Amino acid sequence: MLAVARKTSLAPALGLGQRAASAIALKYSNAVYGAALAKSPQVLNKVHSELATISTTIAQDPGLTTFIQNPTLSANERKAGLDTIYSRLEGPKKEPVSEITKNLLGVLSENGRLGETQGVIEGFNELVGKYRGELNVVVTSAALLPKDVLSRLETALKQSQAGQKAKVLKVANKVNPTVLGGLVVDFGDKTIDLSVQSRVTKLNTVLQRLYSYSVSV
Structure with missing residues (x-):
């Protein structure tokens, strides 16, 4: 049970x-x-x-x-x-x-x-x-990545600290148009957000703060 x-x-x-x-x-x-x-x-x-x-x-x-x-x-x-x-x-x-x-x-x-x-x-x-010593990496992009790009990314990940500890490294590419461009990389409990959407969100936050400040003064 x-x-x-x-x-x-x-x-x-x-x-x-x-x-x-x-x-x-x-x-x-x-x-x-x-x-x-x-x-x-x-x-x-x-x-x-x-x-x-x-x-x-x-x-x-x-x-x-x-x-x-x-x-x-x-x-x-x-x-x-x-x-x-x-x-x-x-x-x-x-x-x-x-x-x-x-x-x-x-x-x-x-x-x-x-x-x-x-x-x-x-x-x-x-x-x-x-348990099996695998490191599963999910790379999210706005469109499918070319095989050579995925290959270079996999090589870079293998050289990372987490990649060197893993017995097997598996890289999967998922498509999500909302990221607009760039990449979001998920591995283990970590996320590296290099997407254009993330930058746009941060820019909007800054603009909203500036607008709020200008209104208050």
Whole structure:
């Protein structure tokens, strides 16, 4: 069983950024990671694989996306939705789903926190990555970066203190047009914001302060 208290609150935590969502879901991530590793490295690998499948399934199925983001569903509706997810995990071979994965989703459902599922999985993946000596780096840009740029960035990251400690360095490029230009680099619990949007935001803050000062005098 996961060492997570069961609550009756149905308040969803939607619209939060990746970091915020992971912070809220951290206790669940730690609980499922600790429970799986306590069993064996093999169980940890199985749960990791199952959660990866859940993440992909939810992302590709609009119906399941709606399901996990609706905290007002009845107990029967939540059970039906979870049964659908378990069926996808079992696949054609009907391989049993681990009790740890089932318990995680059950606790999230009872606590009205199914909307945090992706955040929980992200946090879990970070813990597994650390356990395996991996450093996962997410580079967010306004458009896909050319392969040669990613290659140079990866080389630079390998020479960093964090990169030298890692056994494996994985770099993923995500696209977010709101950054306008430049890069936002996430690795571990650190964020390096080199985006144009960040500079624009800082400039707007300065201008607002100047305007407020001019009005007051």
